[in-house]
Amino acid sequence: MTKMTKKARIERAREIIDRNDYGIPFNDDDLAEFSIVTGCELRYACRAIDPHYATNDRHVVVLAYDWVEPQGWSWRKAIQIGQEDIAQHIRARYNQVMRDAIREQMIEFSKTAEKACEKCATTELLTVDHAWPPFSSLASEYLSEVGALQIEEHEGSGFKFSNKEDERRWQDYHMVRAKLGILCRSCNSKKGARPAV
């Protein structure tokens, strides 16, 4: 089943949707099969009217990823780009949310830190650096502890934590574990890591 071509997956997905009525959740068998052909673990799926394209008669709302409420979902896109890419996409989103949430800590650190690069002592083009561990390791550790993040999109400013307690929990985690330092841009890029924030 997992060896199915994308074309075959799309055909199968259509069949599943077509045999379901609007507003009636997929039964367990259809849900399981729909999960397999789309490559995404779904906890709920239901055929629904597409609010954007009235002519689309294969619109579904699903519970996927860490969603709490069923949302409209492009099963075609899921099949087209493949689940691995979706996981990376979500990870990139988490990354943005987590970096934004600790931006203030980085700024606070830079206010009190010595205004010179720790490597070459220049006082030009200084950046706050995650001396150890790298930001990506901290983020991964945190995610493996808490699992999925609840995030939501804010108009014009990207994604944010859905609630303040979750954001605070990550900020506290970061505050305790991150060792920050001051590097100039040149030393920071030579370090082979991405600029801190």
Ligand SMILES: [Zn+2]
């Ligand atoms: Zn330097």
